[in-house]
Structures are given as structure tokens and as C-alpha cells.
Amino acid sequence: MHAMKPTAFLNSSIKDFTLNLNNDYRYLKTGYYVSMHAEVLGNRVIPSSESIIDASRTPILLLKASKAGIPTLPYLVTGSVKQIISELGFPLVVFAVNPFCYDGYSIAQNRSALYRAVKSLSMNYKFAVCAQPLKGRMVSFKSIFGKCRMEGEVAKISMKAYEVFQLPICKLHVQQVGEEAYLCGLQPLRMEEILSTDLEMVSEEVSRMSSKGEHLVG
């Protein structure tokens, strides 16, 4: 295993299996460019640049997740508050459909809260939003190589989401309805949200993978 900084990797032409470790995989950020460059070089890379884009666009996350058998709720992509009310009713959970948003979602219990949420999450109606019905309670947690501190169905979703999107470090938003759990959204982690215990989980996984001999960038 050979570890290197992202900027050094971006200026290199190393052809090897690449593990891209970053807290922030948003589009146009360094984490994205590392995966993109690895793919242009022809390397197998975790995560892929396609996954990086798709996982942070909630409707695509849900579409791909449900295709892979991960439980999800019905969703609506639109910029119209009226359409959301007529098709989904209240209460609702609303996600931004632009990956610039760090603050995951808004819960709307009534019409005025929904107007406020849509205006803010759509960046003043520039982008659409993704609305889902709120049937239970929302739980948000860190997922590191699919492992998390949750149990039961929620933990299963975390593991399955890693299998599908392969984002080593992220935050997941899941809705718990009784015994059932539904994937609702995914977002990057802020640097300060990553604790030393999380780093231990990362290094455990990396040392497990390093026996396979890959290029580590992070």
C-alpha cells in the first residue's frame, strides 16, 4: 500500500487500485477530482465519480437504492409546493436536489413550513427539491465503510448503501417506521464531525484492504 495526498495524486499518472479517502466527496471538490482522475487513468477506484454525483442527488440515490433492494419511500422531484401538497400531503421531509447543501433536510408539518423549506432548499427556486412522506422518525448517523453505530434494519441499510454506492465516509438519513427502516438521504461529513473512534474504524478497514495492495489517497 502506498498513501499519498490528493494534490500529489492529481499530478501523477499512477496506475493502481485507488482508495479515495475523504470526508467530503461533493462534486467539484478535491474528493471528486481524485476519483475522476483515477478513472481517466483507467484505475479501479473506490468510490467512483458516478457514485459521488449520484449519491448526493437524493432522487437518484433513492432510485438506485430501490433498484438494489434497499427500502425507500415514494418521492417527488419538483419545484412546486402545490404539487407536493396535492400528491404527498403532510407531514413531509424535504431534501435539496443540489449537493451544495450540507444541512440535510427540512421537516414540514404544514403549508407555511413547506413554503419556507422549499424556498431555502431550492436556493430560491433555482433547483428542484425532493419531497418524501414522513411516516416515522428521522435518524441520522455516520457510515464508515458501511459500518455504523446503529442496529437492526438501520444497520442493514447502511451496509447495503455502501455495497451500492461505495462511499467510504458519509452521513446517512434514514426514516424509522416501527420495525421498518427506509433510506432517505446521504450527505458528506464535516471534518469536525469525524472523531478519533471513526478514524480507528477507517484505519481498521484500510489495513484489512491493504493486504490486497491498493493506492490510498486521502
Place this chain on the structure above:
Amino acid sequence: MARIACFVEKYNFSDQREAVALQNFQRTAQRMGHEFDFLFREGIPEIPKYDAVFIRATTDPLFTSYVVSKTAWELGRKVIDDPESIQICGNKIHLYDLFKKHDVPHIPTMFLNKEDLHHKRLLKVFETLGKPIVVKAPYTSFSKYVEKVACETSFRDVAKRYFRKSDMLAVQTFMPTAFDWRVGVLNRQTLYVCKYMIPKGRWKHGAKRRGKPTFVWGRTVALKTENAPAKLKEVALKACEVVGHGLYGVDIKEFNGNYVVVEVNDNPSIYAGYEDSRNKDLYGKIIEYLVD
């Protein structure tokens, strides 16, 4: 009979020339026996009802159009522009990285990240590319977010603005020409050829009026594809090979007798009386590709 959804936003109808082109697409499809509906944001849940999706709203991996493209793609529908093309063409760093790998003749380009913003590195950039240089944000489109700078101070001003959104940017050699070639390519075949003239006293096809929010655009001179230089078409097709099989507008500069690719754009502009004026069959060819 196939059902085609054309994803548009309100601004697509604000320019009369584009509105007429969209109507031409609709009429052509209907004449060929297909259904052609305009789909706005509110119609996204209707995508599964259609056989093909044609995106005319501006594309970018951050825009709703990408969600439309990917949704259609995941559902197994034919789509222009496909998500991979949006991903590659929507990010010029990705595009030039592919050009470098596949030896596509392109304008000399260097990539810079935030750590490169220091005197020694910038001196090296000017030494390699000459003065002035063109600074390009990865998400540039319609001649926006592309600026020409001749000194380190102005470079830093521009770079700081572009680095707010992207962690990387591209810098290129400045190549002054009277026009840029625009070659429309569909499914690896030349669809139309035009010259995008540079307005007098400017250096790019679309330039902002000083002190005003409006743009001044150069004329568009269309040619019959068969009358365009063979080498030009060859270079355009080579550039599209690294992107995909969809619909592209390739910008090419003719400099000292050589053709160099400026960029490959997905979602190329098609305005009635401009790109189509010597190649009226382009509407039919695009519809045919969508329903094939």
C-alpha cells in the same frame, strides 16, 4: 410510434430563435409519427411513460436536468444528453484529462488547484503558456466563467472567484482567431458545421457588454457539412470518441493551419435560422436517433 419527452425550462422559450427550433423538433417528430411533449420540472414523475427523453434545458451534474437524464437512463430509456456525457462535458477538467490521455489535439492546458496559487507556480504557468492566458472554471458554458488575464494580480482575482465553487480550474494558452468552428456531432457522425464569429474587439463568441448584464454574441455562419474541411470533421469526431455516442457541439480553433479542440459541449445550442440554416435535416436525424 414512440413517445418522446423534451425536458425544458421556462428560459428555453424566452429566445424566439430557440422557441422556433423547439417547435421544429415537435413538428418533425409528429410528422414522423411520434408523440413529442414538452416536459417541465413538474412533469419529472411522468418520465416512465415515455420511450425517450431529449433534454434541452441547460445541463450540469448539479442541475435538475442531470436528475432527469439519470432517471431516464436508470429506467432504460434512450436519452440525449446521457448522464455520462453530462458528467464529462459539464466538467472541463474531466474533458481535458481525457483529451490528454487519448491524444486529442487541444489547446495547451494546465490544471491548477488551490495549493498552486503561489508566485513560483504562477510564474511557471505564464512561462509555459505565454501571456495572456485564458482561465476557465470547470463548469463554464455559454462563454461564461472564462476570462483572459495577462498578469499575476488579475489571475489571482479570477482564480479566487472560481475556486469558491471548484477546487480545480484550467488555464490555457490564448489563441486569438476571427471565429471558432462549431461542429455538431450525433452518434459519431457530423450533423452540422458552423462558424461562430467573434464580435469585433472581443476575444470570445459571447462577451459581456461593459457595465451591463447583457451579452453581445457574434454572428453564426452555417456551412453545408460536405463543404467543411475534412480534417476539421476528423478532429471533431476524434474528440467526441472520448466522450460518447450522443449529441455534441465541438468547438475548434484553426490556428496556423492546425485544428485544435477548444471543448466538446453536450446539449449544444440549436437555434432556428442559425445551426440549422444549411442542414435542415438535423431535426429529423436527432428524432430518428432518439426513437431508434
